[in-house]
Amino acid sequence: MGILLLKxxxxxxxxxxxxxxxxxxxNHHHFKRFYLLAALLLSAIIPFITFIKYVEPTLxxxxxxxxxxxxxxxxxxxxxxxxxxxxxTFLPTLLWTFYAIGVIVFSTRFILNLIKISSKxxxxxxxxxxxxxxxxxxxxxxxxxxxxxxxxxKFAFENNDIPQEVLLHEQAHAKQKHSLxxxxxxxxxxxxxxxxxxxxxxxxxxxxxxxxxxxHVLKSGFNLKIYQNLLLKFSSNQKELALVNAINxxxxxxxxxxxxxxxxxxxxxxxxxxxxxxxALLLFSFSQTKEVEKNIEPKNEYNETEKLYARSISIKVIKxxxxxxxxxLANKKNFVKTINxxxxxISKSEREKVINIHVDSPEEISDKEVWFIFNNVQDYGxxxxxxxxxxxxxSKRNTPFKLEDNIGLEKNNKQTLEINQNPLFLRLNGxxxxxEKIRTDxxxxxxxDEVELQINSKGKSLDYSILEKVTEELEGLCKSIELxxxxxINDKTHKVASNKDYTFKIVGKETSQDKQYPMLGFSVFKxxxxxxxxxxxxxxxxxxxxxxxxxxxxxxxxxKPTIKVEGTLLxxxxxxxxxxxxxxxxxxxxxxxxxDGSKVAHMHVIVTEKPNKKDNELIPPPPPPVPHNATKExxxxxxxxxxEYYKKYKIVDGKPIKIAAPPKPxxxxxxxxxxxxxxxxxxxxxxxxxxxxxxKLLKENKNLNISSSTNNGVSIVHISDKPIKIVNGKVxxx
Numbered sequence: 044m045g046i047l048l049l050k051x052x053x054x055x056x057x058x059x060x061x062x063x064x065x066x067x068x069x070n071h072h073h074f075k076r077f078y079l080l081a082a083l084l085l086s087a088i089i090p091f092i093t094f095i096k097y098v099e100p101t102l103x104x105x106x107x108x109x110x111x112x113x114x115x116x117x118x119x120x121x122x123x124x125x126x127x128x129x130x131x132t133f134l135p136t137l138l139w140t141f142y143a144i145g146v147i148v149f150s151t152r153f154i155l156n157l158i159k160i161s162s163k164x165x166x167x168x169x170x171x172x173x174x175x176x177x178x179x180x181x182x183x184x185x186x187x188x189x190x191x192x193x194x195x196x197k198f199a200f201e202n203n204d205i206p207q208e209v210l211l212h213e214q215a216h217a218k219q220k221h222s223l224x225x226x227x228x229x230x231x232x233x234x235x236x237x238x239x240x241x242x243x244x245x246x247x248x249x250x251x252x253x254x255x256x257x258x259h260v261l262k263s264g265f266n267l268k269i270y271q272n273l274l275l276k277f278s279s280n281q282k283e284l285a286l287v288n289a290i291n292x293x294x295x296x297x298x299x300x301x302x303x304x305x306x307x308x309x310x311x312x313x314x315x316x317x318x319x320x321x322x323a324l325l326l327f328s329f330s331q332t333k334e335v336e337k338n339i340e341p342k343n344e345y346n347e348t349e350k351l352y353a354r355s356i357s358i359k360v361i362k363x364x365x366x367x368x369x370x371x372l373a374n375k376k377n378f379v380k381t382i383n384x385x386x387x388x389i390s391k392s393e394r395e396k397v398i399n400i401h402v403d404s405p406e407e408i409s410d411k412e413v414w415f416i417f418n419n420v421q422d423y424g425x426x427x428x429x430x431x432x433x434x435x436x437x438s439k440r441n442t443p444f445k446l447e448d449n450i451g452l453e454k455n456n457k458q459t460l461e462i463n464q465n466p467l468f469l470r471l472n473g474x475x476x477x478x479e480k481i482r483t484d485x486x487x488x489x490x491x492d493e494v495e496l497q498i499n500s501k502g503k504s505l506d507y508s509i510l511e512k513v514t515e516e517l518e519g520l521c522k523s524i525e526l527x528x529x530x531x532i533n534d535k536t537h538k539v540a541s542n543k544d545y546t547f548k549i550v551g552k553e554t555s556q557d558k559q560y561p562m563l564g565f566s567v568f569k570x571x572x573x574x575x576x577x578x579x580x581x582x583x584x585x586x587x588x589x590x591x592x593x594x595x596x597x598x599x600x601x602x603k604p605t606i607k608v609e610g611t612l613l614x615x616x617x618x619x620x621x622x623x624x625x626x627x628x629x630x631x632x633x634x635x636x637x638x639d640g641s642k643v644a645h646m647h648v649i650v651t652e653k654p655n656k657k658d659n660e661l662i663p664p665p666p667p668p669v670p671h672n673a674t675k676e677x678x679x680x681x682x683x684x685x686x687e688y689y690k691k692y693k694i695v696d697g698k699p700i701k702i703a704a705p706p707k708p709x710x711x712x713x714x715x716x717x718x719x720x721x722x723x724x725x726x727x728x729x730x731x732x733x734x735x736x737x738x739k740l741l742k743e744n745k746n747l748n749i750s751s752s753t754n755n756g757v758s759i760v761h762i763s764d765k766p767i768k769i770v771n772g773k774v775x776x777x
Contacts, residue, residue, distance in 0.1 A: 055086035394424035723758035
């Protein structure tokens with residue numbers, strides 16, 4: 044607190060000095076009034092302003108043992124624990140007591156002055172003129188003002204002996220509310236009674252009030268010389284009155300000088316602008332800077348990938364050109380700006396892996412709107428865009444439907460029929476229709492000419508009965524009907540032939556995502572053998588990546604007969620041969636037959652109780668949930684099993700994957716070589732050395748302590764044969 048008060052006083056002193064030298068000689072009095080009040084506020088605020096500076100963390104490498112790879116070679120530096128002596132509480136108590144006495148004394152003085160003025164107003168005759176109230180006092184030396192009350196000599200007022208200039212001067216104090224400034228200062232003096240600068244700035248503010256009142260009189264057309272003589276006549280050497288504005292002799296000389304001063308507009312502006320560098324200097328000198336260390340997050344290609352998870356953005360088309368993007372209202376002009384505010388914690392390349400954009404609307408969405416959204420998210424990054432009738436996947440490089448005469452058409456002039464099964468609705472080239480109206484709507488759009496029709500499915504799954512109904516209704520109107528790639532008919536993707544010579548066929552080429560690989564449990568076989576123990580092999584089902592059902596497969600243990608297994612799990616005979624196999628035996632799964640009659644290539648599994656970390660280890664399924672009727676002991680057992688499982692595996696897209704092992708930590712020597720490439724400065728026992736010398740020292744003695752840091756691009760490395768400690772951001776040796 045003491046430091047903040049000193050900083051505040053220093054700020055106020057500099058601002059007052061600037062006022063005295065640069066601003067006070069100007070006749071720019073209204074600006075000066077604002078400046079003096081602002082100086083009080085700024086001097087109180089600036090010391091509390093804190094700028095945050097993010098710095099690289101200081102690393103303490105400790106004593107590195109090359110024989111033990113379980114000890115990480117570095118960790119966050121810990122500041123030494125400093126035991127502070129218990130401070131003496133007597134002095135603070137004494138100071139607070141002294142401060143409280145001062146506050147009481149100055150509060151009493153302030154209240155008594157207010158009572159004195161209030162009493163003076165009540166006891167004497169009052170004469171109201173316009174918005175002012177003249178308080179007539181018999182024994183009054185000089186006129187003075189408090190808010191709208193002007194205190195005047197009664198005899199002089201009744202005999203019209205008070206010049207009009209003097210009355211106008213006091214009325215200026217009342218009109219411009221100078222009493223508010225004085226009351227504000229008096230309250231500050233009660234709180235900060237110990238600060239002498241408040242007494243000086245109060246004097247400056249009161250003097251500037253007199254400048255303002257003088258300026259008001261002269262602007263009203265009164266003669267300068269006559270007014271100056273009147274001031275000398277009405278001024279007094281008596282003690283300055285509290286809480287009021289009064290003519291005082293001590294300020295007359297300076298007031299006469301200012302009245303005779305003429306300041307050009309150029310000078311006013313130039314001197315006023317000098318405040319800016321002064322404020323910058325005060326901010327730089329008296330504000331606070333707090334250094335915050337950045338968080339260390341080990342980064343490698345595996346961990347970065349693990350951070351990614353599916354994210355979605357909802358875009359609702361309210362009406363043409365107006366959108367609701369994740370709750371934010373947007374139009375075509377600010378669409379890009381709005382969407383760029385979302386998911387900024389990941390990069391564009393990461394957004395291209397995880398962001399799914401769902402386009403929806405209470406009404407029909409035109410393909411024109413889908414094109415607008417598609418074009419405006421290219422620089423933002425996305426994985427896929429899903430609209431009611433189409434899906435755009437960035438990796439496939441497909442685009443929305445081609446626009447032609449405001450109707451969404453597929454290439455080769457194919458007309459489109461979008462079908463959603465649950466709930467059932469149909470759209471023919473974007474126009475809503477139904478099974479009962481589809482023939483009429485088809486003829487209205489295309490006439491009776493035979494056209495090529497392509498069927499898209501929003502839900503990806505259709506009953507064959509719906510397709511039969513469509514072909515019956517469109518008999519004689521279609522040259523051909525094709526299904527978009529990926530549609531499943533009764534949950535089976537295949538070619539189907541309809542009645543009356545209409546041919547359904549799959550549109551598009553097979554992608555890498557459609558390739559079938561054999562799986563054992565959750566492990567995919569792509570050429571490298573899968574490693575697993577016998578219990579896991581027995582419990583794991585045979586499957587394929589396309590999720591087609593496996594009907595049967597053949598199982599072969601070397602030296603044993605080939606077994607044909609129906610279903611997905613090993614039968615008793617296969618299990619018998621499995622448990623007779625020795626550690627390291629390669630087992631084959633082959634002729635894996637699927638429900639559509641196709642077969643998948645062979646799969647190799649190596650029996651081993653302790654698979655190497657580099658091996659393609661079989662991933663076991665997640666532990667089952669705890670039964671609701673499990674005992675306390677069973678629940679503890681389930682909890683322990685689950686905890687051990689999720690240390691090794693995590694669930695991604697509904698499937699378990701192995702958690703990648705952390706990268707091998709760098710040795711102190713590797714870090715020194717890396718820092719040498721950054722042109723770091725090296726110290727050995729606080730003496731500067733070259734990078735070559737630092738490398739040589741670590742090669743000769745691997746037990747040296749090392750600490751490195753990088754701040755604002757400047758890298759420093761400390762090497763010592765003693766423990767390294769950090770005190771107040773500086774490295775010290777014991």
